[in-house]
Amino acid sequence: MAKNKTDKNWMPRWFYQLASPRWCYDITGKLLPAFSLLALVLLLGGTVWALLFAPADYQQGNSFRIIYIHVPSAILAQSCYMMMALAGAIGLIWKMKVADMVAKACAPLGASLALLALATGAIWGKPTWGSWWVWDARLTSMLILLFLYLGVMALHSAIENDTTAAQSTAVLALVGLVNIPIIKYSVEWWNTLHQPATFTLTEKPAMPVEMWLPLLVMVVGFYCFFAVSLMLRLRHEILRRERRSSWVQALVESR
Amino acid sequence: MKFESMADFIGMGGHGLYVWLAYGIALAIVVLNVVQPLRQKRQFLNQQARRLRREKGLS
Numbered sequence: 001m002a003k004n005k006t007d008k009n010w011m012p013r014w015f016y017q018l019a020s021p022r023w024c025y026d027i028t029g030k031l032l033p034a035f036s037l038l039a040l041v042l043l044l045g046g047t048v049w050a051l052l053f054a055p056a057d058y059q060q061g062n063s064f065r066i067i068y069i070h071v072p073s074a075i076l077a078q079s080c081y082m083m084m085a086l087a088g089a090i091g092l093i094w095k096m097k098v099a100d101m102v103a104k105a106c107a108p109l110g111a112s113l114a115l116l117a118l119a120t121g122a123i124w125g126k127p128t129w130g131s132w133w134v135w136d137a138r139l140t141s142m143l144i145l146l147f148l149y150l151g152v153m154a155l156h157s158a159i160e161n162d163t164t165a166a167q168s169t170a171v172l173a174l175v176g177l178v179n180i181p182i183i184k185y186s187v188e189w190w191n192t193l194h195q196p197a198t199f200t201l202t203e204k205p206a207m208p209v210e211m212w213l214p215l216l217v218m219v220v221g222f223y224c225f226f227a228v229s230l231m232l233r234l235r236h237e238i239l240r241r242e243r244r245s246s247w248v249q250a251l252v253e254s255r
Numbered sequence: 256m257k258f259e260s261m262a263d264f265i266g267m268g269g270h271g272l273y274v275w276l277a278y279g280i281a282l283a284i285v286v287l288n289v290v291q292p293l294r295q296k297r298q299f300l301n302q303q304a305r306r307l308r309r310e311k312g313l314s
Contacts, residue, residue, distance in 0.1 A: 043285070047278070052256050052264075062267035065274050069281040109288060116284045120277045127273050225285060232292035239299055252303040 019096045021238045022247050028231040035227045042221030049214040057211075066124040068215055071198055072222035074117035077145060078180055080110035080226065084152070085177045088170025100166035101241065103173065104156060105233035109226065111149035118142055129193055137186035138194040141179060148176040162241060 050068035057064035084106035091099035121139065122132045133139065152169045159165035187196045198205055198215065205212040242248045258264040267274045 051274075051278070052258065055257060056268065061270055063270040063273050065267070066277045069277055073281070112284050112288055116281060119280050123273050123277045123280075127270055225288075229288040229292065232289065232296070236292050236296040236299060239296065243299075243303060248303075249307070252300060252307055255300060255304070 019094075019098055021098055021101070021242050022245075024098050025235055025238045028235055032228065032231055035224050035231070039221055039224035039228050042217055042224060046214055046217040046221050050218060054211055054214050055208075060128055063124060063127045066120050067198070068218045070117060070120040070124060071215060072219045073113050073120065074142070075219060076222050076226050077110055077114040077117050077142075078183060079223075080106050080113060081145060081148070081173070082177070082180060084110060085170075085173040088166070088173045091166055092170045097241070098238070100162070100170075101234055101237040102230070103166065103170060105230055105237055107149055107152040107156065107169070109229050109233065111146060111153060113226075114142065114146040114149055118146060134193055136192045136194055137190040138183065138192050141183040141186050144179055145176075145183065148172070148179065151176075 046068065050065055054065065054068070056062045084103050087099045087103040087106065090096055091103060118139070121142075125134070126132050152172055155169050155172060156165050159168060184197075186192060187194050198207070198212065199219075239248055239251075265271055265275075
């Protein structure tokens with residue numbers, strides 16, 4: 001008996017509440033305005049700073065300004081993948097419906113961010129390396145990340161049953177997780193054209209503060225935008241999967 | 256400010272095409288990622304409302 005009690009207290013209360021689609025729908029509805037405002041202010045401010053006030057690179061000139069989109073989108077594409085795999089694992093282990101929905105909502109968002117990172121990288125590569133694309137370790141592993149996202153999306157649309165689709169995509173996402181450290185260390189393990197990471201936790205950035213501070217603003221802004229888009233997708237997914245429940249019916253009737 | 260004139264700003268020191276293309280794609284992807292889920296949700300709610308009306312009409 002005593003053991004049962006400790007088992008119940010093992011996870012905090014909010015963890016169980018998160019499992020309720022209705023509670024999740026309500027809390028995201030409350031969080032959305034704040035995150036939207038934050039994302040708008042940070043992204044607009046960061047873009048103006050990046051385009052008008054940040055200094056140009058002494059070698060690359062103004063094409064350097066692409067970094068303010070390229071780095072945030074690449075960081076977010078990887079964070080989003082880790083979140084998708086983690087949510088998928090939680091869904092597999094605890095059979096949590098909301099976790100499955102989060103994992104599903106991550107896929108198209110992450111795919112678009114990976115695409116943005118690759119596109120801006122190609123555009124930046126042309127004036128800097130003289131080529132749109134090279135089969136470099138960093139670029140290739142990023143392309144694999146995009147394909148993993150597309151694979152998850154294809155699997156979701158191919159499997160009719162929501163539970164089965166969530167299980168198979170979670171397994172695919174977890175297997176693909178091996179690609180994340182490969183992306184991170186690709187610039188160290190292989191000889192690549194790609195420059196090493198701008199931000200590390202242990203060292204100061206190699207660029208001056210007036211260059212990396214707007215970049216930090218853009219990264220935080222992209223995280224807020226990611227939160228907004230993810231919550232919007234999650235709310236639609238919650239409604240879709242809970243359409244038979246009385247609270248969704250009441251929501252439909254009340255509008 | 257790092258630019259002398261508007262033309263200088265658009266030109267980006269000869270890299271205008273690259274910079275504006277990158278920022279343009281970024282804007283399109285950000286906007287799409289907000290508009291698409293909002294539209295999906297509205298479509299879903301409209302569809303459910305129609306279904307409810309239909310079921311009420313039958314009974």
